[in-house]
Amino acid sequence: MKYRIGDVSKMLHISDQMIRYYEKNGVIHPERSGDGQYRLYSEMDVFLLFEAMKYKEWDISIPEINDMISNDYYTTLIERLGIYEKKLAEEARMRNAMLQRVARVRRKLKLSRYNVGHIAVDILPECELFFMGESQGESYDIYMMDEEMASIVYSSEYVPFFDPYVEYDGNNGTWWYLINSDLAEMLKLPEHGRHRHLEEQAVLTTFIDMGDPGEFTPDKYLPLQKYAEENGYETAGPMCGVIVGRGNEGDHFRRMMQMVLPIRTL
DSSP: OOBOHHHHHHHHTOOHHHHHHHHHTTSOOOEEOTTSSSEEBOHHHHHHHHHHHHHHHTTOOHHHHHHHHHSSHHHHHHHHHHHHHHHHHHHHHHHHHHHHHHHHHHHHHHHHGGGBTOOEEEEEOOEEEEEEEEEETTEEEOOOSOHHHHHHHTSTTTGGGOEEEEEEETTEEEEEEEEEHHHHHHHTOOOOSSEEEEOOEEEEEEEEEOOSTTOOOGGGTHHHHHHHHHTTOOBOSOOEEEEEEEEEETTEEEEEEEEEEEBOOO
């Protein structure tokens, strides 16, 4: 049985123009009607067109399809599917990392407002720190990062996975970019410049609103230090903070930070 182009278009839900493009690239070879006015497509043309539509979605370009079918088809298709499989695995790795990251950020944002001033014992997960800069009060010198590492951290591929992290010594702060170690491993994150690895650590934690720019002082985190002293916790590191978010809420510019104070445990 022979079909006109309109029939094939309806059967395969593909436009006339795309059918002609497949034909132009040698994928299908319709006959001409007796008067030469119409293309006539056989069942084999329809089958080959269906197969070619699959190959296109497997990242094989239309101009490559005819050559693949005509020359060493099975070996070539196996090789091309292997390439595409690796590409998909890489994309899945990145998307899975992003899924985990977005879920964690969303959860922290959602809970942060309800935990302002409330202190709890928690676990700071294993993470990687990359040096950003230093501050005194709210005067920042934050462009001290290794140039090669900066090109990685600020790239579109990696920037969504980092949080600003600070270690306080009184009014002075040492700033880092923090990424959870499990995500860094999933992303196969390169390491350059000044870098530290932090093991999983028990911490006292609370959330604070840093106030408007220029208003933050160590007084904001002293209640956490005082709580540790009054309740017999032995500290195991400096007072630290992780920026949760910065933005307006109503008529208030809210700078949320999670404060963490490492403690010794059994």
